[in-house]
Amino acid sequence: MIRHLPDSIINQIAAGEVVERPASAIKELIENAIDAQASQIDISVADGGRTLMAVDDNGTGINAGDLALSVERHATSKLNTDDIMAINHLGFRGEALPSIGSVSNMTIMSRDPADENGWMINVEYGEVKAIEPSSRQKGTRVVIEHLFANLPARLKFLKTDRTETAQILDITRRISMAHPNIGFTVTDNGRQSMVLPPKPDDRRARIRDALGAEFTDDALLLDAKRDQMTLTGFAGLPTFNKPTTGGIHIYVNGRAIRDKSLIGTARAAYADTIPRGRYPVAVLFIDLPSVDVDVNVHPAKAEVRFKDAGVIRSLVINAIRAAIDSDHRTSGQLGQTALGMASHQSGAARSPYWGGNSSSSRGVSQPSVDWQNPERYHTSLPIDDMAPQARLAEEQSHSQHALSGDDTASADTYLAADYPLGAAKAQLHKTYIVAETEDGMVIIDQHAAHERLVLERMKAQRQESGVVNSQALLIPEVIEPGAAAVMVLLEHAPMLAELGLIIEAFGDGAILVREMPAILGQTNIKQLIIDTAEELLEHDSSHSLEDRMEHVLATLSCYGSVRAGRPLNANEMNALLRDMEATPRSGQCNHGRPTFVTLSLADVEKLFGRR
Ligand SMILES: Nc1ncnc2c1ncn2[C@@H]1O[C@H](COP(=O)(O)OP(=O)(O)OP(=O)(O)O)[C@@H](O)[C@H]1O
Ligand SMILES: [Mg+2]
Structure with a gap:
């Protein structure tokens, strides 16, 4: 009935x-x-x-x-x-x-x-x-x-x-x-835990109050128009990225929404500038005639459907890309593209290094890159019949941190199949280790690699004793990461303690950090806490506790790693390589990026058109 x-x-x-x-x-x-x-x-x-x-x-x-x-x-x-x-x-x-x-x-x-x-x-x-x-x-x-x-x-x-x-x-x-x-x-x-005073007609001032000056100070202004649609707001620098999508704020005709496909669009705009597993921070206001968007597609009005989704997508992507490209502070993406080139086999014959037209766009798969200073990559080597081995040796002597003869001699024992990562030969730009292997060479990103090792070690400590070993700070640090962050951090205090991070409430809107995972050493505690809170806010309801712990561990280990920019001596470099060989999953950093790339001699020869 x-x-x-x-x-x-x-x-x-x-x-x-x-x-x-x-x-x-x-x-x-x-x-x-x-x-x-x-x-x-x-x-x-x-x-x-x-x-x-x-x-x-x-x-x-x-x-x-x-x-x-x-x-x-x-x-x-x-x-x-x-x-x-x-x-x-x-x-x-x-x-x-x-x-x-x-x-x-x-x-x-x-x-x-x-x-x-x-x-x-x-x-x-x-x-x-x-x-x-x-x-x-x-x-x-x-x-x-x-x-x-x-x-x-x-x-x-x-x-x-x-x-x-x-x-x-x-x-x-x-x-x-x-x-x-x-x-x-x-x-x-x-207790008053959030106050946002009126900021008449000043969206930037409000966003600064809501998200912090760290974002607004560097954010790129967006102002694009297509037909009757406009995109305004702020796009964070690619380097100001987060472990979750929580920093992507999207508004359609003033309505705050959490639309998966629009979040995906925003991510796509940053695609080749932010590593996998990290997300941009952006505040995007899309405005268009109300007849061109259906807001009645989700019970909590959290999603919308556009009449012409393709146009919106390209509006967002083009505007963000243009903003990023016009900014000089993002030269970091150069390295990303270069990595793509190294593993990119075709087209090598036309020597991509200085054949490029410098005005071409930094496309995703475009190997030609806007080298700002080609001389930097130019060696005095004559391109003749010199054997590849000899060329590498010569190149090495030009590098900033070429090893002394003694070191190299002892390191040569690693030139064997048992040591897939080979013998460390040099550190370039205080960031990359170049190693010679039995049949080629390996370039290692020292930070990415070390980050992975730190994570695996923390995991091992937890497995052994139930907790990650912690160390008390000489002077406990007070941090004010924002009301929502304080809430979620204190909420997870017992879990964080298991991970070696001991925090407690400290008056209104602040927390006190007493102990840190010992393995992290000296680090930027404030940023670590902010990132951890972000991670927890994003995953609080959708993930199991164990899952959340994994995420937080990955975030923490990022802070314990040898930063790019730190000089390493030969012994340190070789120790890192041996550690990597002995550690599971060491081929990828915690964010999914590769920790090293391998170039066989055959690859190198192709690059120089010798094959
Ligand atoms: N804070 C308020 N001030 C003035 N009027 C209000 C307020 N809250 C609700 N109303 C009135 O009550 C009505 C019903 O509110 P309600 O939120 O249930 O529906 P709605 O806002 O019209 O639609 P929706 O269900 O999509 O929110 C509104 O249309 C409005 O006229
Ligand atoms: Mg209502």
């Missing part, structure tokens, strides 16, 4: 999609306040939003008649025509308040200035009470108590208070970046 479901059940079903966790309710309330033209939005939560959430605004308010309607399903003031594509507000379904009211004890207090006094309405787990007068003077206040108390199964899926609060801070920060004119505050258990 088929029957129509009662409204209470229908609302709960809708709530299942709209209200996944406290942060999603907060998102709906903030968006309602923005739609009501508020200039100040104050959020307070207690116990991760579980027992109490309140959003206060100074917007237009709701009159007595509309107040009763506002909690009814499919009742909205925001669709003025019957055209679902003509959406000019963040809301349009008339679904949020009835959904929230079906899974909580919700009270709305509001006043329309035209009314003599304010009014309030209460909805208790779907049961709508009569409206009553209230003392509210201006704007609207929505209070949500005991979310999901009628749905124990949902309640069970919530994470700890700290994690839920971190998510609330994160969504508030995200939405705020598109609305610099509006001030935001978040109070958590009575």
Whole structure:
């Protein structure tokens, strides 16, 4: 027998999609306040939003008649025509308040200035009470108590208070970046944990407040237009990358979204400039006529569908690429392309090193590169019949850190099949080790290689004793990584302790780092903490604890490694090579990049057109 479901059940079903966790309710309330033209939005939560959430605004308010309607399903003031594509507000379904009211004890207090006094309405787990007068003077206040108390199964899926609060801070920060004119505050258990003062018409200032000056100081300005579509915002330098996609913020017509395909587009724009497993930081505002985008494709309005997705994709990619290319600080990508050339066998005959036209673009697979200083790569060697071996030896004597004769002699014992990484011959640019092998040569990225070794060693310590060995800092370090980061870090303190990172709360919005994994030595603790928090925020709900630990370990080990730029002597270099040979998975760094490339003599001969 088929029957129509009662409204209470229908609302709960809708709530299942709209209200996944406290942060999603907060998102709906903030968006309602923005739609009501508020200039100040104050959020307070207690116990991760579980027992109490309140959003206060100074917007237009709701009159007595509309107040009763506002909690009814499919009742909205925001669709003025019957055209679902003509959406000019963040809301349009008339679904949020009835959904929230079906899974909580919700009270709305509001006043329309035209009314003599304010009014309030209460909805208790779907049961709508009569409206009553209230003392509210201006704007609207929505209070949500005991979310999901009628749905124990949902309640069970919530994470700890700290994690839920971190998510609330994160969504508030995200939405705020598109609305610099509006001030935001978040109070958590009575303590103000985030304050974003209004920054009238100054998006950059708001983004600086939300994401930190480290990003905005160096970010590249985006301003591109195609037909009726515009892309504005900021693209971070490729070198300012993160271990997760959490730094990619995308807005379509002012709406904060988490659209996988757009995130993919942003990543694609950085494709050959950021190593695999790392992600850019960018704040992208896409604006286009509302009829050209469908925002009604996702229950939490987190995704959109464009009429012409291809045009948007190329707009985003071209704008970001152009910004990166016009910036001189990104010359690091040169090396990436060069690596591609070394393993790239065809086309070698036309000597790619200085045949290139320097104006050509730095394409993904284009071997010709804009060498800024070709002389640097030019040796005085005559290209004659000199044997390849001899040529390498000659080249080596030109290198900055060629080894002394003694070292080379002893290292030659490594010139055997037992030692696939061969004998270290030189360090180039304080970054790469060049080794001679039985039948060719190997170039090793010392940082990438060492990073892998550090990771494997930390893993081994954990396996042996259950924890990564830690060492106390002489002076504990106080770090203020932002409210959301503090939450998620403290939340994971026991887990981090297992990984050798001992932290504790330190007043408002700060943490104290007491001990660090011993193997890391001297390192940039602040950046390490920020990266770790980022990692945890991204993976908090979607990954198992063990998975999260792996991710954090990889991040930590990155900080324990020999940096590119540190001179190494022959013994150190050979020790590193022997270590790599003895370590599993040492061919790839923790971010998936190769740690070394091999060139057989045959390859080298091809490069010089001798084959
Ligand atoms: N903070 C507020 N200030 C003024 N009016 C509000 C506020 N919150 C809600 N309203 C009114 O209540 C109505 C219902 O809100 P609700 O969030 O349920 O639906 P919506 O915003 O219209 O659509 P959506 O379900 O997509 O969010 C709104 O259309 C608006 O008229
Ligand atoms: Mg709404």
